[in-house]
Amino acid sequence: MKKILALVLLLATVSALKTFAIKILHGPYLQNVYQTEATFVWISDKPSVGWVEMAPNDGTNFYSYDRPKYFDTQIGVKRTDSIHVVRITGLKPGVTYRYRVFSQEVVKHDHAYVQYGKVASTNVYRERPLTFKTLEETKSDISFVVVNDVHARKDVITPLMKYADYENRDLIFFNGDMVSIVNRGEDFFTGFMDECISLFAKNKSPYYVRGNHETRGEFATHFQDYFNPRQPHLYFTMHLGPVYFINLDTGEDKPDNDIEYAGITDYDQYRTEQAEWLKTVKEDPLFKAAKFRIVIAHMPTTISKNEWHGPVDCLNKFTPILNDMDIDLMICGHVHRDLYYEPNEVVKYPVLVNSNMGSVEVNTHGDSFEAVIRHLNGKVFSKREFRVK
Numbered sequence: 001m002k003k004i005l006a007l008v009l010l011l012a013t014v015s016a017l018k019t020f021a022i023k024i025l026h027g028p029y030l031q032n033v034y035q036t037e038a039t040f041v042w043i044s045d046k047p048s049v050g051w052v053e054m055a056p057n058d059g060t061n062f063y064s065y066d067r068p069k070y071f072d073t074q075i076g077v078k079r080t081d082s083i084h085v086v087r088i089t090g091l092k093p094g095v096t097y098r099y100r101v102f103s104q105e106v107v108k109h110d111h112a113y114v115q116y117g118k119v120a121s122t123n124v125y126r127e128r129p130l131t132f133k134t135l136e137e138t139k140s141d142i143s144f145v146v147v148n149d150v151h152a153r154k155d156v157i158t159p160l161m162k163y164a165d166y167e168n169r170d171l172i173f174f175n176g177d178m179v180s181i182v183n184r185g186e187d188f189f190t191g192f193m194d195e196c197i198s199l200f201a202k203n204k205s206p207y208y209v210r211g212n213h214e215t216r217g218e219f220a221t222h223f224q225d226y227f228n229p230r231q232p233h234l235y236f237t238m239h240l241g242p243v244y245f246i247n248l249d250t251g252e253d254k255p256d257n258d259i260e261y262a263g264i265t266d267y268d269q270y271r272t273e274q275a276e277w278l279k280t281v282k283e284d285p286l287f288k289a290a291k292f293r294i295v296i297a298h299m300p301t302t303i304s305k306n307e308w309h310g311p312v313d314c315l316n317k318f319t320p321i322l323n324d325m326d327i328d329l330m331i332c333g334h335v336h337r338d339l340y341y342e343p344n345e346v347v348k349y350p351v352l353v354n355s356n357m358g359s360v361e362v363n364t365h366g367d368s369f370e371a372v373i374r375h376l377n378g379k380v381f382s383k384r385e386f387r388v389k
């Protein structure tokens, strides 16, 4: 009888400990690391407040000082949530920083009373602290890789990234359709992000250009909670070394009133607003000064017979503006085929389309750059050279 009682007590204790424990389920991972800012995202298993501690990578023990804390806040209040986002600005370009993230459970919030529970954090004691490097302000040549159309085939991430030599690339872009539908936040992680986090995303930010499949599903409006969070738009520009990047969000491929969207989309208007934003990019001094101007967009703005509505709307709204921007290359996905279009009278810039079975690697060399499509088996499918105009 005593043994049974002891067993019941043990089970109750284990159950109570489980109740109070909090875990980080996914992440942390980096987003929008630029010259002077970085954003950190992670998911806990319980509603909690979150914060990041950061230290320079100066050889001191992480525990040498009380490191500054950056909280996940909204309008001045620490957010209680299971997804945490901290955007830190005012960083120095080209500097390596160390960091760890924390989540403290909020057990109860009743009027002005808040009861906090246990804390979960990334480890800086037994493991090395996580690190990341802000982008350099000046760099003579750069190298980057673009992957797209993974469609939640998480097993292709590791071979794709390894063959693409991800560790030696300055930048890694996701060019859309990394999942096929978003019904819940977990879909991002089971589909591809858990693989990316274990490979590189803790230390190197993936830059996410949305595809048309990320626009689908009941959770699609939450996309920006996870990717490009705290940024004004999902379309954005950035620069590194000789390259200025214009990252477009091309939206859905069928008409907004198509039966597949059940009346829930409004991408024609979204693309119209984006075209107005695109006109302003020409005024950016960094755009004017750039040696190379590269567009990354999921759906290609090319002309072919019987083209679907979305790419045609992109062609009509974006291409006249891009034609006047001296674009060196547009990199796309979406059609699951490797294609290349020379500039023509309608689209006055080259368009390179990567299939769903490879990556695009770009390396700049002084006044030229090469774009290589490499397939999942590691073999080079195509290699093209582009020279400064």
Ligand SMILES: [Fe+2]
Binding pocket: 176, 177, 211, 212, 213, 298, 333, 334, 335
């Ligand atoms: Fe697509």
